[in-house]
Amino acid sequence: MTHILHFIGAALGCGTKKPETLEGPEALYHTPFLKQLNNLGYVTSWEDTIVEHNPNKIQAGTLESLSVVHDFNHRLAHTVDDSLEQSAFPIVIGGDHSVAIGTWSGVIHHLNAEGEFGLIWLDAHMDSHTPQTTPSNCIHGMPLATLLGHGEEELTHLISPKAKLNPKHVVLIGVRSFEEGEQKLLENLNVRIMFQKEVHQRGFQACFDEALEIAQKGTKGFGVTLDLDMFDPRFAPGVGVPETDGALPTETLPALQGLIQNPNFKAFEVVELNPTLDRDDITLTLLQDIIASVLQKS
Numbered sequence: 001m002t003h004i005l006h007f008i009g010a011a012l013g014c015g016t017k018k019p020e021t022l023e024g025p026e027a028l029y030h031t032p033f034l035k036q037l038n039n040l041g042y043v044t045s046w047e048d049t050i051v052e053h054n055p056n057k058i059q060a061g062t063l064e065s066l067s068v069v070h071d072f073n074h075r076l077a078h079t080v081d082d083s084l085e086q087s088a089f090p091i092v093i094g095g096d097h098s099v100a101i102g103t104w105s106g107v108i109h110h111l112n113a114e115g116e117f118g119l120i121w122l123d124a125h126m127d128s129h130t131p132q133t134t135p136s137n138c139i140h141g142m143p144l145a146t147l148l149g150h151g152e153e154e155l156t157h158l159i160s161p162k163a164k165l166n167p168k169h170v171v172l173i174g175v176r177s178f179e180e181g182e183q184k185l186l187e188n189l190n191v192r193i194m195f196q197k198e199v200h201q202r203g204f205q206a207c208f209d210e211a212l213e214i215a216q217k218g219t220k221g222f223g224v225t226l227d228l229d230m231f232d233p234r235f236a237p238g239v240g241v242p243e244t245d246g247a248l249p250t251e252t253l254p255a256l257q258g259l260i261q262n263p264n265f266k267a268f269e270v271v272e273l274n275p276t277l278d279r280d281d282i283t284l285t286l287l288q289d290i291i292a293s294v295l296q297k298s
């Protein structure tokens, strides 16, 4: 099967206090990576880069940036929807993690799968705050709660007023830094959380296999959103909120290998590359290795 890959840059940084995160997509764009993928037999294009519009110069990492995040995600959701309409496989490159609101709202809308879509959330954090529980006011700490239907209507009602995700089809892997308010929300919703401690005990492969089952059972498809801060900072220094004791690429990448061949897998997203914090392109190179693993054909 020939896959048409649409890379979509999601250049948003106002969901974090380190807005240079919006430079992530451009860093990948300027590498020869897409050309190399064409040589692997893919039909690849950099479809578009959605760029943050902030005409009133609202400060990044505040709740006031909600309108900027809303406008951005509205455009991103339609771009992702268009890609799927063309039978392409969207690969979204962030940008801060609040771009997940647009990516998955677009995918779920396209599949008419509100409440019937699986999402695997790979992250050091829970990203499940609401404006009422957030200690930081950063919207990149809220996208999972938003997709579950909790938070400001301006974002939870993006594209449609329905909650995009049903908690029973959602899994987090790699969590090791979180606050009480978001933990309470996820626990009340019975979302399966695999803390990094569990990953250390069982191995990433076993955890990911279980996540695949949860995300596919009773759904119309599933997606994976990968926050580069899931990794130990030794392997991914170029992120805004690094957390020690993270995942190892040598363990994670083999589990992701060939995922593209699963017909239920509908889109992939990698976020939080901050090139200004990277060292020797370590994180940019890891980002390419991750995508290459997912796309590897057996």
Ligand SMILES: [Mn+2]
Binding pocket: 097, 123, 125, 127, 140, 227
């Ligand atoms: Mn995140």
